[in-house]
Amino acid sequence: MERCPPWISALIGSLALLLALSESATAQQPEAGMDNAACLACHSNPSITYQFPSGEVWPLTIDPASFDASVHGQKGVRCTACHTDITGYPHPPLTVASRRYYELEHYKSCERCHPQVYRETLDSVHARQIAAGNWAAAICTDCHDPHRAPTQPPRLEIPVTCSKCHAAIYNEYRESVHGKALIEADNLDVPTCTDCHGVHTQEDPRTTRFRLNSPKLCATCHADPDKMAQYGLSADVFDTYVADFHGTTVVLFERQSPDLPTNKPVCYDCHGVHNMKSAKDPDSQVYRDNLLKTCQRCHPDASANFSSSWLSHYRPDARRFPLVFFVDLFYKIFIPAVIGFMGLYVVLDFSGRVTRRWRRRSSEEAE
Numbered sequence: 001m002e003r004c005p006p007w008i009s010a011l012i013g014s015l016a017l018l019l020a021l022s023e024s025a026t027a028q029q030p031e032a033g034m035d036n037a038a039c040l041a042c043h044s045n046p047s048i049t050y051q052f053p054s055g056e057v058w059p060l061t062i063d064p065a066s067f068d069a070s071v072h073g074q075k076g077v078r079c080t081a082c083h084t085d086i087t088g089y090p091h092p093p094l095t096v097a098s099r100r101y102y103e104l105e106h107y108k109s110c111e112r113c114h115p116q117v118y119r120e121t122l123d124s125v126h127a128r129q130i131a132a133g134n135w136a137a138a139i140c141t142d143c144h145d146p147h148r149a150p151t152q153p154p155r156l157e158i159p160v161t162c163s164k165c166h167a168a169i170y171n172e173y174r175e176s177v178h179g180k181a182l183i184e185a186d187n188l189d190v191p192t193c194t195d196c197h198g199v200h201t202q203e204d205p206r207t208t209r210f211r212l213n214s215p216k217l218c219a220t221c222h223a224d225p226d227k228m229a230q231y232g233l234s235a236d237v238f239d240t241y242v243a244d245f246h247g248t249t250v251v252l253f254e255r256q257s258p259d260l261p262t263n264k265p266v267c268y269d270c271h272g273v274h275n276m277k278s279a280k281d282p283d284s285q286v287y288r289d290n291l292l293k294t295c296q297r298c299h300p301d302a303s304a305n306f307s308s309s310w311l312s313h314y315r316p317d318a319r320r321f322p323l324v325f326f327v328d329l330f331y332k333i334f335i336p337a338v339i340g341f342m343g344l345y346v347v348l349d350f351s352g353r354v355t356r357r358w359r360r361r362s363s364e365e366a367e
């Protein structure tokens with residue numbers, strides 16, 4: 001056991017007790033047990049550590065100023081409200097073998113005051129991983145330091161919070177059109193990790209259900225004309241996608257059989273996921289020179305001019321796709337006209353026959 005030598009503990013203990021007694025004269029809270037100042041008398045010490053039998057050293061310093069600035073500090077939450085097993089010093093002997101084990105045992109203390117959020121997390125990918133024995137997956141205290149301000153990561157800090165464990169994805173995101181805007185320009189209009197994955201309810205993003213629903217996720221921003229106008233981007237991308245040979249199927253599946261996989265592309269098959277770039281960026285998967293390669297992933301036989309069949313993000317107009325536009329126009333006028341004339345012909349013909357027969361019959365009756 002590598003605990004503090006007993007005489008140091010005793011010394012610290014009596015000092016803390018003195019401090020606690022002097023504090024308790026002015027303390028407002030009548031609750032039993034030590035108040036925060038008494039705990040911090042030892043735990044503000046910058047060199048206080050504990051060494052596990054494995055040799056792992058655990059720093060036990062809590063910075064009082066940062067704790068006071070945290071939401072819990074501000075609301076007067078006591079150390080012992082979370083550390084219910086500790087009432088004074090010496091503490092109950094430590095039975096866990098590592099810091100991670102301790103954290104996994106103690107984050108459940110959050111449930112008492114945040115039962116709603118706690119329940120939400122139970123079905124998330126992280127909770128499932130923990131349940132399956134993957135201790136590296138995120139628990140409350142990985143995203144919310146219980147002793148530090150800010151307790152809750154502000155929106156701009158969310159990718160950094162996730163990056164602790166998803167560094168490779170963070171590095172891609174940082175270079176993407178969305179991530180660059182958030183990280184370099186503090187732009188809050190672009191999606192951060194939790195807009196696409198959820199905050200406490202993260203589901204597995206590789207399920208069919210997630211995939212089929214994803215165009216709608218992009219549409220929450222990309223079909224919003226006011227938002228897109230600020231960036232000079234078309235707000236038609238969703239509607240035109242749904243109208244084309246790829247999107248029609250995806251949306252139909254999403255409505256009718258959300259668990260049936262489809263081989264048709266969703267937005268991120270063409271644009272990329274965490275590395276998505278502006279369509280004008282030569283690194284974009286949809287940049288003119290790279291487009292054929294992107295189509296060839298599913299149309300392996302596509303030849304050089306295949307990608308020019310792509311026009312689904314545009315509503316054809318006389319300037320951009322004159323042929324498509326005029327063919328479209330031709331059909332729009334020609335087909336209704338033909339059907340109209342046919343209808344009129346049938347009606348006229350029918351009423352002609354009826355009147356002729358009626359006249360014939362009335363002249364027969366008159367005879």
Ligand code: HEC
Nearest residue numbers: 003012013016034038039042050079083086087088089091
């Ligand atoms: C006399 C100094 C002292 C005081 C007062 C003290 N601690 Fe500790 N604390 C320690 C030391 C030393 C350790 C290292 C492990 C050990 O010796 O038990 C520790 C360990 C801990 C740990 C690590 C895990 C564990 O359960 O041992 C927590 C959590 C903790 N203290 C919280 C508190 C809280 C909360 C209070 C106030 C109610 C408090 N401490 C008061 C000295 C103190």
Ligand code: HEC
Nearest residue numbers: 036039043059060062072077078079082103106107141146
């Ligand atoms: C909102 C709940 C909560 C409050 C309030 C709280 N703690 Fe903790 N504390 C935890 C949890 C959960 C852990 C274990 C997970 C972790 O360390 O992230 C922990 C870990 C610790 C540790 C181990 C070292 C470390 O950083 O992991 C010490 C020491 C400690 N707390 C002391 C204190 C003291 C002293 C106070 C009061 C000033 C306090 N705690 C207030 C929840 C809390």
Ligand code: HEC
Nearest residue numbers: 071075077081082107109110112113140141144146151152
């Ligand atoms: C003893 C009750 C208590 C416990 C236990 C507790 N909290 Fe809190 N927490 C509060 C209070 C009170 C607030 C202030 C906001 C409010 O009124 O909801 C708060 C606020 C928060 C916030 C910020 C919410 C915001 O709107 O800014 C986060 C994040 C948070 N707690 C996380 C945790 C985590 C993580 C744990 C477990 C380590 C935990 N809490 C345990 C009482 C508690």
Ligand code: HEC
Nearest residue numbers: 110114117118121138139140143152153154155158194199
């Ligand atoms: C993977 C990271 C992550 C985990 C794990 C996590 N949170 Fe959060 N939590 C966040 C983020 C990010 C926000 C801020 C959301 C926002 O800005 O919209 C947040 C917000 C909160 C809030 C304030 C808003 C609200 O919804 O009430 C509380 C309270 C909270 N979390 C508590 C918890 C508790 C308790 C746990 C564990 C049961 C937990 N969180 C697990 C990332 C996480």
Ligand code: HEC
Nearest residue numbers: 125129136137138142161162164165193194197202204205
């Ligand atoms: C403490 C580490 C940690 C933190 C912090 C963390 N994660 Fe995770 N996350 C994991 C681990 C471990 C897995 C299990 C799969 C793996 O190893 O990639 C996982 C899985 C996921 C998955 C499912 C991927 C799959 O392969 O099933 C998503 C989505 C995810 N995390 C999103 C997030 C987001 C968003 C944040 C930030 C709000 C975040 N994570 C923060 C550790 C973490």
Ligand code: HEC
Nearest residue numbers: 159162163166169170173191192193196205206214268273
């Ligand atoms: C614009 C929406 C969007 C944003 C923003 C986003 N993701 Fe994803 N993420 C997705 C999609 C879609 C998938 C599924 C891709 C697939 O099918 O392979 C995914 C997959 C994942 C996975 C699991 C698959 C893998 O590659 O390991 C993790 C983990 C993950 N994202 C974490 C993050 C983190 C962390 C951030 C922030 C830095 C983030 N995501 C930002 C949409 C997004």
Ligand code: HEC
Nearest residue numbers: 177181189190191217218221231267268271277278279280
């Ligand atoms: C929270 C809102 C939001 C969500 C959700 C979102 N985006 Fe974006 N996206 C934006 C904004 C805002 C921009 C413009 C950023 C800039 O130019 O600085 C943008 C830019 C883009 C661009 C670059 C356009 C160009 O050529 O400049 C593409 C491509 C893109 N998004 C695709 C997607 C896809 C695919 C999804 C879904 C997987 C998605 N976005 C989800 C807000 C969003």
Ligand code: HEC
Nearest residue numbers: 215218222232233234237238241265266267270279286313
């Ligand atoms: C089959 C591949 C493919 C699919 C699927 C696809 N896109 Fe595109 N997207 C492109 C190409 C190619 C461009 C560049 C040329 C153009 O605008 O048509 C583009 C351009 C864009 C732009 C830039 C528009 C502008 O005004 O400059 C945005 C934003 C965008 N797509 C978003 C989306 C969203 C959101 C979805 C899903 C609803 C989606 N894309 C589906 C291939 C695709």
Ligand code: HEC
Nearest residue numbers: 245246263264265269270291294295297298306307309310
């Ligand atoms: C994720 C896979 C995927 C990607 C990427 C993809 N497609 Fe498709 N596409 C399909 C599938 C599947 C069909 C339906 C084929 C069928 O029914 O025979 C299809 C059908 C088509 C059709 C209708 C005619 C036909 O061959 O049946 C055209 C045109 C087309 N795609 C063009 C493109 C273009 C241009 C690109 C690149 C910008 C592209 N596709 C990218 C999967 C994809």
